Amino acid sequence: MVRRDPGYVLITVLMVIVLMMAAGTLLAGSLQFRMWLLRQEAQDIHLSALIDAGVAQALDRFSLSHSWAGVAEHGVGDGTVEARVRMGERALTRIVLVTVVYGNAGRSVEVVVQLSDFVPPRVVEWTPVTFDPLKAR
Secondary structure, eight states: OOOOOHHHHHHHHHHHHHHHHHHHHHHHHHHHHHHHHHHHHHHHHHHHHHHHHHHHHHHHHHHHOTTOOEEEEEEETTEEEEEEEEEOSSTTEEEEEEEEEETTEEEEEEEEEEOOSSSOOEEEEEEEEOOOHHHHO
């Protein structure tokens, strides 16, 4: 019968514990990264929804009056939406800058809206704009 050295068993147990701790640390880091990605995705979805809401509000207001001048920053859910309107190059076009903020992020988009007395207003151009957080607050 072969007797093992008690130190060998202790070293083996310690190595197993160290390997288990390393695997647990890697798993925790992976889960934390996935949670960060999910938070980023949720924030992107909220920002996209707020941009769509701002553009939809602009189209709705233009259907009531071609002279709508925009709306100051106001709360929508947990975010804010602001719409600024300026005249386009043609007589019946308006350029709307929609800026939204949600959490610590924001987005801006510039849309060119074609107006008509006979059909509802429609977006003819949609351009993302570099978001400047200093101008948004």
